[in-house]
Amino acid sequence: MTYRIGVIGGGQLARMMVPPAVHLGIEISVLAEAEGSSARLAATQVGDYHDAETVLRFAKDVHAVTFDHEHVPQDVLRALVDAGVEVHPSPEALFVAQDKIVMRERLTALGLPVPxxxxxxxxxxxxxxxxxxxxxxxxxxxxxxxxxxxxxxxxxxxxxxxxxxxxxxxxxxxxxxxxxLVEFRRELAQLVARRPSGEIAAWPLVETVQRDGVCAEVTAPAPDADDALSDEARRIATVVAEQVGVTGVLAVELFETTDGRLLVNELAMRPHNTGHWSIDGAVTSQFEQHLRAVLDLPLGDTSPHRAWSVMVNVLGGPAQGTMADRLPALMADQPGAKVHDYGKDPRPGRKVGHVTTTGPDLEDARGRARAAVRFFED
Incomplete structure (x- = not known):
C-alpha cells in the first residue's frame, strides 16, 4: 500500500514535510498559494485554498489532508469532510486555533491556566x-x-x-x-503529537526567545526546567490534544511567569517553529511525526540525540545574494551546524531559514548556532 497525503499551503512547513515523506515512501502533494513557493518541489497544484472546488480537486486522490497553516476557511474544511476526505486536524479542532476568542473560551472551559x-x-x-x-x-x-x-x-x-x-x-x-500583560520570566513551548486512534507522544519542553514578535531562538530541552514544570506543560498539552480532538502535531506556547504560574499563550495545530530543532536533534522529527499521526500510523520515539539542541532562525537573510552564496564559508567555519534554507527571497524580518547545532554543552551549542547564523546577516 502507498500512502498519499495532501498538504494545503506551500510554505516552509510543507517543504520540511517532504524529506520524511520520501524516506517513508509516502506520496506527498502540496496545494501552493503561488508559483515559486517554499514547497515548490512538491507543489502539484497552485490555487486558492479559499475556493472549495479547487481544494476538492486537489484532495480527490489522497488518503488524508493536512495543513501548512490554519487559515483554510471553515466552509472549505466542511466541504472536504462532506466529500469523505480525511482532514487532520478536523474542522472542529482547527476552529479553536483559528479564532483566539474561541481558543480562550475553550481553554477556560477546560480549566487550563490562561492570562x-x-x-x-x-x-x-x-x-x-x-x-x-x-x-x-x-x-x-x-x-x-x-x-x-x-x-x-x-x-x-x-x-x-x-x-x-x-x-x-x-x-x-x-x-x-x-x-x-503578563510579567513572565521566559517563554516556553510544549509539542505533542496525537493520532486519531488516541496515541500521544511528547517532545521535551523547550525555551523560546522572541524578537519583535517572531521566534528567534529555541533551546531544547528548556534549561533549568524541573520535573514539576515539565510535567505540568505536558499535562496541559495532553489535555488540549485529547479534549479538543487535535490530530497531528500540536504546539502549546506558554508563559512561565515571574510569580510562578504557567499560562497558555497560543496554540498551533501543525508543525511549529519551536519544534524545528527536532529535525536534527530528536529520533523522530515533528515533521515525520506529523505525517505518521495524520495517517494514524504508530508514533515515533521523541528522545533527543544529544543533551542539548539549539535552533536559531535566519531572519531577513542576506542583503545581497542568497543563503546559498554564504554556505561555503559557513560550512568551513561551522562544520557541525545543520543549515535549512527555505528557498525564500530575503526580506527584513522574514523567516528564510534556520540553523541547528547539538552537543553535550549548552553554551558551546548556542555559540556555534549563533556564529553560523551570522554568516547570513549583513
Missing part, C-alpha cells in the same frame, strides 16, 4: 479592562494574526481605535480579545 482575558467591542470595554489590570493590556485581533501581527500592547482606551473601527467589516469578528 486574564475579556472580549471588548469599544473604548468603554477596553477602559474597564485597563482599570482592572494596572493600566496595561495586550489587544489581539481574533483571526489572522501570526508572528507578532495582530497583537498590540495598549496603555489607553484609544489604543485600539483603528481595530475597533474595522470590527464587523468584510466578515471580521465583532469583538477584539484583550488580555492581561
Amino acid at each position: 486574564a482575558w475579556a472580549t471588548v467591542r469599544g473604548r468603554d470595554d477596553l477602559a474597564a479592562f485597563l482599570a482592572e489590570h494596572g493600566g496595561r493590556a495586550v489587544v489581539k485581533t481574533p483571526r489572522g494574526g501570526y508572528d507578532g501581527k495582530g497583537v498590540r500592547v495598549v496603555r489607553s482606551a484609544d489604543g485600539a481605535d483603528d481595530w475597533f473601527a474595522a470590527l464587523g467589516a468584510a466578515g471580521a469578528s465583532d469583538a477584539l480579545l484583550v488580555e492581561e
Whole structure:
C-alpha cells in the first residue's frame, strides 16, 4: 500500500514535510498559494485554498489532508469532510486555533491556566479592562494574526481605535480579545503529537526567545526546567490534544511567569517553529511525526540525540545574494551546524531559514548556532 497525503499551503512547513515523506515512501502533494513557493518541489497544484472546488480537486486522490497553516476557511474544511476526505486536524479542532476568542473560551472551559482575558467591542470595554489590570493590556485581533501581527500592547482606551473601527467589516469578528500583560520570566513551548486512534507522544519542553514578535531562538530541552514544570506543560498539552480532538502535531506556547504560574499563550495545530530543532536533534522529527499521526500510523520515539539542541532562525537573510552564496564559508567555519534554507527571497524580518547545532554543552551549542547564523546577516 502507498500512502498519499495532501498538504494545503506551500510554505516552509510543507517543504520540511517532504524529506520524511520520501524516506517513508509516502506520496506527498502540496496545494501552493503561488508559483515559486517554499514547497515548490512538491507543489502539484497552485490555487486558492479559499475556493472549495479547487481544494476538492486537489484532495480527490489522497488518503488524508493536512495543513501548512490554519487559515483554510471553515466552509472549505466542511466541504472536504462532506466529500469523505480525511482532514487532520478536523474542522472542529482547527476552529479553536483559528479564532483566539474561541481558543480562550475553550481553554477556560477546560480549566487550563490562561492570562486574564475579556472580549471588548469599544473604548468603554477596553477602559474597564485597563482599570482592572494596572493600566496595561495586550489587544489581539481574533483571526489572522501570526508572528507578532495582530497583537498590540495598549496603555489607553484609544489604543485600539483603528481595530475597533474595522470590527464587523468584510466578515471580521465583532469583538477584539484583550488580555492581561503578563510579567513572565521566559517563554516556553510544549509539542505533542496525537493520532486519531488516541496515541500521544511528547517532545521535551523547550525555551523560546522572541524578537519583535517572531521566534528567534529555541533551546531544547528548556534549561533549568524541573520535573514539576515539565510535567505540568505536558499535562496541559495532553489535555488540549485529547479534549479538543487535535490530530497531528500540536504546539502549546506558554508563559512561565515571574510569580510562578504557567499560562497558555497560543496554540498551533501543525508543525511549529519551536519544534524545528527536532529535525536534527530528536529520533523522530515533528515533521515525520506529523505525517505518521495524520495517517494514524504508530508514533515515533521523541528522545533527543544529544543533551542539548539549539535552533536559531535566519531572519531577513542576506542583503545581497542568497543563503546559498554564504554556505561555503559557513560550512568551513561551522562544520557541525545543520543549515535549512527555505528557498525564500530575503526580506527584513522574514523567516528564510534556520540553523541547528547539538552537543553535550549548552553554551558551546548556542555559540556555534549563533556564529553560523551570522554568516547570513549583513
